[in-house]
Amino acid sequence: MGTVEQTHDKYRLVPSVAEDVKKSSCRAAAVCLGVLCLLLLTGLLTLVGLFTKGNSEWEMKMFLLHNSFNNLTQERDQLQTSYNNLTQERDQLQTSYNNLTQERDQFQKRVEDMAKERIDLRKKLQDQYNKRGWVYFSGSFYHVSSTKKSWQGSRDDCVQKGADLVIINSREEQEFMRRFPKPLWIGLTDGEREGRWKWVDGTLLTQSYWILSEPNGHMWRDEDCAEISNHLLNSWNDDLCNSEKFWICEMTLLL
Numbered sequence: 001m002g003t004v005e006q007t008h009d010k011y012r013l014v015p016s017v018a019e020d021v022k023k024s025s026c027r028a029a030a031v032c033l034g035v036l037c038l039l040l041l042t043g044l045l046t047l048v049g050l051f052t053k054g055n056s057e058w059e060m061k062m063f064l065l066h067n068s069f070n071n072l073t074q075e076r077d078q079l080q081t082s083y084n085n086l087t088q089e090r091d092q093l094q095t096s097y098n099n100l101t102q103e104r105d106q107f108q109k110r111v112e113d114m115a116k117e118r119i120d121l122r123k124k125l126q127d128q129y130n131k132r133g134w135v136y137f138s139g140s141f142y143h144v145s146s147t148k149k150s151w152q153g154s155r156d157d158c159v160q161k162g163a164d165l166v167i168i169n170s171r172e173e174q175e176f177m178r179r180f181p182k183p184l185w186i187g188l189t190d191g192e193r194e195g196r197w198k199w200v201d202g203t204l205l206t207q208s209y210w211i212l213s214e215p216n217g218h219m220w221r222d223e224d225c226a227e228i229s230n231h232l233l234n235s236w237n238d239d240l241c242n243s244e245k246f247w248i249c250e251m252t253l254l255l
């Protein structure tokens, strides 16, 4: 009996070890499987992480590129607007320039026409004054009297004609006086103050053409009025203002 039991136990013992072995194997396999799953999960998470990280960088790059594109588009539109405005301003300036050029040409033509009209008018005036005994020289008309008067009477006659006794402003004008062969009162006097010679327009004498030793009115006679007494360059003499002489009027015209 005991053997049988032992046998039974033995038999019972054999399945028990096998079961233990089987259980151990299953446990080991489970552990291995668990570890494997854990490794797979870790790998998967790592891959997901890498993918997510790469995706974020790509999205960031795309965002920056998109922004740059938008900025460039905006700048291009602004430049296009500026270009259009500048083109418009250039066209307006060109139009203004063309108008000004046209006005300048018209103005220039008008100036030329006026210059011709001025020459014609001067010729007509010269003809008219020549008929009345006036002579034209360098912007002025001159008239020599045919009668004699005192210096003041002579001046009054000139003023009545719209002129005055001649004022000699230049050497050329003095040279011009030499063509008149007789003594003539001119518009020069020191009646206000002895020795302070003034022209009839109030200007002081600067350039003079006195005869040598003239003026001598301060010596023994009160000679306060000037005449051209000969045809030489230095031809001036002072004389008594009441002396009656021929005279020469000058009328300055802006021609």
Ligand SMILES: [Ca+2]
Binding pocket: 140, 166, 167, 168, 169, 173, 250
């Ligand atoms: Ca003059």
Ligand SMILES: [Ca+2]
Binding pocket: 190, 194, 195, 217, 218, 222, 223, 224, 225, 238
């Ligand atoms: Ca004097």
Ligand SMILES: [Ca+2]
Binding pocket: 214, 215, 216, 217, 223, 237, 238, 239
């Ligand atoms: Ca004198």
